[in-house]
Amino acid sequence: MAADRPGVPGEAIDLTNLWSRNVRRTGDGVLEVAGVDVLQLAAEYGTPAFVMDEDDFRTRARAYRDAFTDAFAPLGVTVDVYYAGKAFLCTAVARWAHEEGLRVDTCTGGELATALRAGVPGAHIGLHGNNKSDDEIDRAVEAGIGRLVLDSLGEVDRLAEAGRRHGRRVPVMVRVTTGVHAGGHEFVATAHEDQKFGLSIAGGQAMEGLLAVLERPELELVGLHSHIGSQIFDASAFEVATAKVLALRAELADRTGYLVPEVDLGGGYGVAYLPGEVTADPVEVARRIATVVGSDCAALGTPVPRISVEPGRAIVAPTTFTLYRVGVVKPVTTDDGTVRTYVSVDGGMSDNPRPVLYEAGYTAELASRTSAAAPVRARVVGKHCESGDVVVHDAALPADIVPGDLVATPVTGAYGRSMASNYNSVPRPPVLAVRAGTVRVLVRRETEEDLLALDVG
The missing domain is CATH 3.20.20.10 (Alanine racemase)
Known part of the structure; x- marks a missing residue:
C-alpha cells in the first residue's frame, strides 16, 4: 500500500483502488481530496456529507x-x-x-x-x-x-x-x-x-x-x-x-x-x-x-x-466518499463469544440504503488522524431506529477510535444521495465537489425547515 494513500493501520490489503484519484493522506494521517482535508470539510460543511472528486x-x-x-x-x-x-x-x-x-x-x-x-x-x-x-x-x-x-x-x-x-x-x-x-x-x-x-x-x-x-x-x-x-x-x-x-x-x-x-x-x-x-x-x-x-x-x-x-x-460511484462523524463506540459480545466494536455514525441507511436493500458491502476508514493502534473487528452503524441500519458490516478500524473521530466510506457516488431518504425525519446530506483545492456545494444540506415546509398540517 502506498504510504500516502488511505489505509487501515495494520491491514495488508491494498485499498487504493477504492478511492478517487485525488485522495491522499496528509503527514498526520488526515484524509484529503484534491488538496482539501476532511477536517476542513467537516468544520465548514458538517457531517455527514458526500464528497466528490470533480x-x-x-x-x-x-x-x-x-x-x-x-x-x-x-x-x-x-x-x-x-x-x-x-x-x-x-x-x-x-x-x-x-x-x-x-x-x-x-x-x-x-x-x-x-x-x-x-x-x-x-x-x-x-x-x-x-x-x-x-x-x-x-x-x-x-x-x-x-x-x-x-x-x-x-x-x-x-x-x-x-x-x-x-x-x-x-x-x-x-x-x-x-x-x-x-x-x-x-x-x-x-x-x-x-x-x-x-x-x-x-x-x-x-x-x-x-x-x-x-x-x-x-x-x-x-x-x-x-x-x-x-x-x-x-x-x-x-x-x-x-x-x-x-x-x-x-x-x-x-x-x-x-x-x-x-x-x-x-x-x-x-x-x-x-x-x-x-x-x-x-x-x-x-x-x-x-x-x-x-x-x-x-x-x-x-x-x-x-x-x-x-x-x-x-463513472460516478468511485468519485465520491461519504464523510461521517463518530458518535457512540460500543463493544458488543457476539453469539460466538467474540467481541465486535459497534461504531455509530451520524448518518446511516438514510444516506446509503444499499446495504439494507441489496446486502451491499462497503469498507470504512478512520479519516481524521493517524493511529498506531491495532485494528479491531468493527461494524459501522447508523443513527436510525432500525437494527438493520448498517453502513459497513465488517470493518477493520483502529482500537482507539473514539467519539468525534471522522470516518469515511468510499465508492458512494452512485445510489447514495440519489436513493437517500428522510427516514426518521433526518435531513439529507449535501454533495460537495472538490477540485484543485476549491470546494463547491453542488447540492446543499437539507434542514429541518425544509422538512417542515412540506408539512401543510
Whole structure:
C-alpha cells in the first residue's frame, strides 16, 4: 500500500483502488481530496456529507468515451456513451457529463428536468422507464428529446398521440429482454424474462412492438435497447445479449426491409467496493463488445449499427466518499463469544440504503488522524431506529477510535444521495465537489425547515 494513500493501520490489503484519484493522506494521517482535508470539510460543511472528486468524475467520463470511440473506430461507426442519471444527478453533474462528450439517460420527469436545466440539449437526452406518465412523455417530446425508450406495447399509442399533439415525429427505441441474467444482485438483473422491464424477444413481444412502431407515422424507430443488469464484471454476458439483439435487428430487416440504425447495448459495468475487487476496465469492455458486434454483424450480413452504451454507476460511484462523524463506540459480545466494536455514525441507511436493500458491502476508514493502534473487528452503524441500519458490516478500524473521530466510506457516488431518504425525519446530506483545492456545494444540506415546509398540517 502506498504510504500516502488511505489505509487501515495494520491491514495488508491494498485499498487504493477504492478511492478517487485525488485522495491522499496528509503527514498526520488526515484524509484529503484534491488538496482539501476532511477536517476542513467537516468544520465548514458538517457531517455527514458526500464528497466528490470533480476531476476524477471527468477523467472517468472521458475514459469511457475514448475507450468506446477507439474500439469501434475500425468498424466505422459512432458510439454514444450515456451517463446514468439514476446513479446520481444534479445540474452540475449533468453539465460535466455533457462537457465531457457524454449524453444523459433519464428515467423520470425529475431527472429530465434536471438535465434540461443543466443545459443538456434535448437531442442528447434519453428517457426510459416502465411506467412513464403522459406528462413525462409530453415534456420529453416538447423538449425534442433524442429518444424515448418504449417499454411496453401499450406505450405505442401513447407515444404516437404525443407526437400528434406536438406535431413532431417521436424518436423511439424499443427495449427488449434477451433472457440473459447478469448483475450483482437479483434485484438489479434486468433482462431475464420474469421482471418488469422491456419486451421479450423469445416471447415475440419485442417483434410485435417493433412492427407496431413502424406502422405509426408519428413514430420513428431509431433503435433497439438492451440492458441486462448492473454491477456486471463478466463481459461474456454482454456478448450473448448482443448476439440476440443483433439477430432480432436482422430478422426485422428481413421481414420489413427496415434496418434499425442504432443499438443500445446497455452497460452497468462493475466497480470495486471491497478490498480484492477490481473495477471493470473500460478499454477491455469496449474491445470485447466491439469484437462481438463486428463478428455478429458479419455473420448476419448486416451493416454495423450506430452503438450506444450506458456504463451506469462506473463513472460516478468511485468519485465520491461519504464523510461521517463518530458518535457512540460500543463493544458488543457476539453469539460466538467474540467481541465486535459497534461504531455509530451520524448518518446511516438514510444516506446509503444499499446495504439494507441489496446486502451491499462497503469498507470504512478512520479519516481524521493517524493511529498506531491495532485494528479491531468493527461494524459501522447508523443513527436510525432500525437494527438493520448498517453502513459497513465488517470493518477493520483502529482500537482507539473514539467519539468525534471522522470516518469515511468510499465508492458512494452512485445510489447514495440519489436513493437517500428522510427516514426518521433526518435531513439529507449535501454533495460537495472538490477540485484543485476549491470546494463547491453542488447540492446543499437539507434542514429541518425544509422538512417542515412540506408539512401543510
